Amino acid sequence: MEILSILIPVSLFLGGIGLVAFFWAMKTRQFDDPEGDAHRILTKDWDDRPKP
Amino acid sequence: MTVAEDFGRARISACPACAVVPAAERIAALRAEREGRIMLSLPKAAGALTISSVEAALQAVPGVRSARVNLTQKRVSVETGAGVTAKALVAVLDEAGHEAHELDPGLLSATETDRQGRDLLMRLGVAFFSMMNVMLLSVAVWSGAEDATRDLFHWISGAIALPTVIFSGQPFFRSAWASLRQGKLGMDVPISLALILASSISVYETWMSGHHAYFDAAVMLAFFLLLGRYLDHRTRAIARSAAEELAALEVPRAIVLVDGEEVETVTSAVAPGDLVLVRPGARMPVDGVVVCGASELDRSLLTGESLPVPVGEGTIVSAGEVNLTGPLTVRVTAAGKDSSLHRMADLVAVAEGAKTRYTSLADRASRLYSPLVHILSFSAFGYWMWATGGDLRYAINISAAVLIITCPCALGLAVPAVVTSASGRLFRKGLLIKHGTALERLAEVDTVVFDKTGTLTLGVPEPVALEGHPREALAVAAALAAGSSHPLARALADGVRALGVGAVDVAEVREVPGCGIEGEWKGGRVRLGRADWCGAEAVAATATYLALDGETHAFAFTDRPRPGAEQAVRALQAAGLRVELLSGDAEEPVRALAERLGIATWAAGVRPEEKAARVAELSRAGRVLMVGDGLNDTAALAAAHVSISPATALDAARVASDIVLLGQDMAPIADAVRIGRQSARRMVENFLISGGYNVVAVPLALVGLATPLAAALAMSLSSITVSLNAMRLK
Structure with missing residues (x-):
């Protein structure tokens, strides 16, 4: 049962990473234009150099 | 504008000459496009x-x-x-x-709703995270963890669940507190009580190394209820932003004359006393008096009349009318907030006052339900106190279990899930549901009242019985009509071309504003226009007249019905609804349309207040759906049980109505009634389903057999069933 003292913190930590990622996505407005982003990944506009 | 201000602005002006020419500065100010976002x-x-x-x-x-x-x-x-x-x-x-x-970026103020939505989503995400973690720990406890392990798991669950309940439960606590202060028992009071009671009893049980802790139930409750809340918010936010976009599309612009120079500017910058030029085909941006020019006005949005009205110097015009033939110069009497906007605000207030009287299905359910939950929980507490001879811990445990199990997870989802599903489906058909309870109200409707001009018809004229006129008259009329942008002339030219009659050469064609078009043909003068100007006897219908060789011909027009209008009327009648037509237009065109669409009950020449009165009269016996587009319909739209307006309607009408028809086609209205009825049925079914779960689970809880596992099962199963039932909508 000693393994629990490692497993529980690890699982909570991993869950916490998910929660932080969710917070970050909300804060930086990642869900403003889901449809546009799905198409944007297909464009070749800024493939050779980053958008200024 | 004070003099000091003028000087202040002149000094920082980029053009030094502007300082000495105030008019030029006003032009520059009116023209200045805001730097920033378009x-x-x-x-x-x-x-x-x-x-x-x-x-x-x-x-x-x-x-x-x-x-x-x-x-x-x-x-x-x-x-x-x-x-x-x-x-x-x-x-x-x-x-x-x-x-x-x-x-118009000023009208797209979605930031506040956006912030609320993200706030709810954030709380929902936190609730989801801790629900998943607490559930993992709970599964271990249910499958037989004992003694120190169980206590450890309970402590960890508590460490996750308590902050979550405090953070995610805030919307419920706040609204429960607000309703308690008003002395009412809303749906949020039992929810908050269950959240608080479940958390505190669990902490106590964990402290005493008890067998049961309800941390999982508390976070699950928070999660499912927040989900319902979020769905509700999202449906409303989508509808609001679409409605805002419709309003923002009409950027109100006016051409102001400053010292004889034309300056295009936004209507809000126009002041009373300014001179505004209105070109043919443009909508009147302000209220005012005509000081120069002659023309005809289409007042159909305001009065429902399809016949254009001649105007000249001194005529009073109001915002929303469409100028047809000649350019008009108007001295502004009221602009922006003082005129139509203000009128609109009044009408909206009237509309909203009427709509708040309606108690939604969810309200009725919660009114029935809230007292029942409290009574059950308290009587369980009282009974077990008596039965166990004062075992406080046991009695509180049971009453908390009752409260958790009866708590309306599914009830909180029942309506939002159906409304989300139904409005998504209707949006794809081209209908925008603006009001949350519009669908339920639509389901109760037994009479449909239509407006004519602009609603059942497109407001686009169509010539009738052209074949009955001599070819020569048609050819001359087409030649004259080709030179004008008047809607009747354009329709006539198109109609003659469709018959295969070519236009003849008419010399010296010129348009006489407010009267018609004249020209020279075979040495004689020919005229196409108003009856008195052509020397013709006026007929009862909308018509234009041709004077040729001392003879006159009247070309009558009818309004083209909207596509799908006939289909919609038939489908509504087939669904057992009474259909009525109320129009402000003359008797002849109204009768013709009513016969064409198969509407038995109709009335012509109805004034706005008579429309509202008729709707109110019908409302006493039943429930009325009003479909209309003009300012003359607005009072009736507000008085009706539920209302629909097309996207081409006047702003005020669109604001006053619950549902907006986005496309030209009218057929979706019948679908809306059908889907409205279906969704009301689904809502009732959902209430019954969640009630059914309670009927099974509550007796178990009352006799003390409900474990946290049973509570979790009942809660999640009922929520999922309810959501699936909502998605069955077709």
Whole structure:
């Protein structure tokens, strides 16, 4: 049962990473234009150099 | 504007000459386009190609800092420097092959709802995270963890659940507190009580090394209820932003005459006393008096009359009327907030006052339900106190279990899930549900009242019985009509061309504003226009007249019905609804349309207040659905149980109605009634389903057999069943 003292913190930590990622996505407005982003990944506009 | 202000602005002005020419400065002020953000709507935007070509085209315009397309909202927002106008950008996009319209950024104030939505979503995410973690720990406890392990798991669950309940439960605590202060028992009171009681009893049980802790139930409750709340919010936010976009599409512009120079400006900058030029085909931007020019006005949006009204110097005109033939110069008496906007605000207030009287299905359910929950929980507590001889811990445990199990997880989802599903389906058919309870109200309707001009008809004239006229008259009329932009002339020219009659050569064609068109043909004078000007006897219908060789011909017109109008009327009648037609127009065209569409009950020449009175009279016996578009319908739209207006309607009418028809086709109205009835049925079913779970689970809880596992099962199963039932809508 000693393994629990490692497993529980690890699982909570991993869950916490998910929660932080969710917070970050909300804060930086990642869900403003889901449809546009799905198409944007297909464009070749800024493939050779980053958008200024 | 004070003198001091004028000087102050003159000093910092870029052009020194402006300081000595105040008029030029006013022109510059009116013309100054705000530096900043321009929003354009791209109704046809789709696919990756649109994004890159629109952005590239806009970036190439000098003065544009950045442009970003939002494909979900079908908009592009452009950051600009000074001197870039929306009109220029629309022209650029038009050249690149993209349809674009200017949006008034002032009306797109979605930020507040946006913030609320993100706030709810954040709380929902936190609740989801801790629900998953607590559930994992709970599964271990249910499958037989004992003694120190169980206590450890309970402690960890508590450490996760308590902050979550405090953070995620806030919307419920706040609204429960607000309703308690008003002395009412809303749905949120039992919810908050269950959350608090479940958390505190669990902490106590964990402290005492008890067997049962309800941390999982508390976070699950918070999660499911927040989900319902979020769905509800999202449906409303989508409807609101679509409605805002409709309003923002009509950027109100006026041409102001300053010292004889034409300056295009936004209507809000126009002041009473200014002179405004209204070109043919444009809508009156302000209320005012005509000081120069003669023309005809289409007042159908305001009065429902399809016949144009002649105007000249001294005629009083109001915002919303459409100028047809000649240019008019109008002295402004009221502009912006003082005129139509103000009128609109009054009408909206009336409409909203009427709508709040309706108690929704959810309200009725919670009114029945809230007292029942409290009574059950308290009587369980009382009974077990007596039965166990004062075992407080046991009695509180049971009453908490009752409260948790009866708590309306499914009830909180029952209505939002159905409304989300139904409004999504109707939006794809071209109907925008603006009001949360519109669907339930639509289900109760037994009478449908239609307006004619602009609602059942497109407001576009169509010549009738052209074959009955001599070919020569048709040819001359077509030649004269070709020179005018008047809607009747255009319709006549198109109609004659469709008959295969070619126009003859008429010399010296000229348009006489407010009267008609005249020219020379075979040495004689020919005229096409108003009856008195052509020397003709006026007929009862909408008509234009031709004077030729001393004879007169009357070309009668009828209004073209909206596509799908007949279908919609038939489907509504088949669904057992009474259909009525109330119009402000003359008797003849109303009768013709009623016969064409198969509407037995109709009335012509109805004034706005009579319309509202008739709707109120019908409302006493039943429930009325009003469909209308003009200012003359607005009072009736507000008085009706539920109302629909087309997207082409006047702003005030659109605001007063619950549902907006986005396309031209009328057929979706019948679908709306059908889906409305279906969703009301689904809502009732959902209430019954969640009630059914309670009927099974509550007796278990009352006798003390409910474990946290049973509570979790009942809660999640009922929520999932309810959501699935909502998605069955067709």
